[in-house]
Amino acid sequence: MSSSSVEDLRRWVVQNKLKAIFSFWATGLSVSLAYQWTRPIPTQLKLIHSRVYAQALTLAGLGIAGVVQWLEEPPPETTPAPKATGFDR
Template sequence: MSEQSTTDSIVSFVLENKLKTILYTWAAGITGSLAYEWSRPIPGSLKIIHSRVYAQAITLAALGSVAAVEMYQATHHPDKVKKVDKHGY
């Protein structure tokens, strides 16, 4: 048996758990940005709004990263790409 490298294990986890990866990234983004915003001397409503916007940007970056991982997998390891149905699921 061959051991997977760290990159290969991350790629396989992301490809098997795309939505979970994005959800966890959003949750970490909203938590981290709320923690950061709460340390600033601005009104509470602005803290929540800023945190939501930051988390949105982080989530968009996660979506782009998942797409990049899929493209990496398709170009570098085409034999490992799973066949999907006509809807792409």
């Protein structure tokens, strides 16, 4: 993957956070279901495990999106606080 395509993907994710998180969840659920279907357990457990794994991946994705947002925000401008004199004028 070239650096321009990585940058394009990053830019799309920043602009479409909810779509990216939903896509991450749907992909996680699909992969988890595919894996669970190979295991010899009841169907109800396969669905429950897949949902739980997809939720964990979604929480991780939300955390990553939050960190990316936090890192991309410009630092707030610092202005000195006015001196408190104790008098209202």
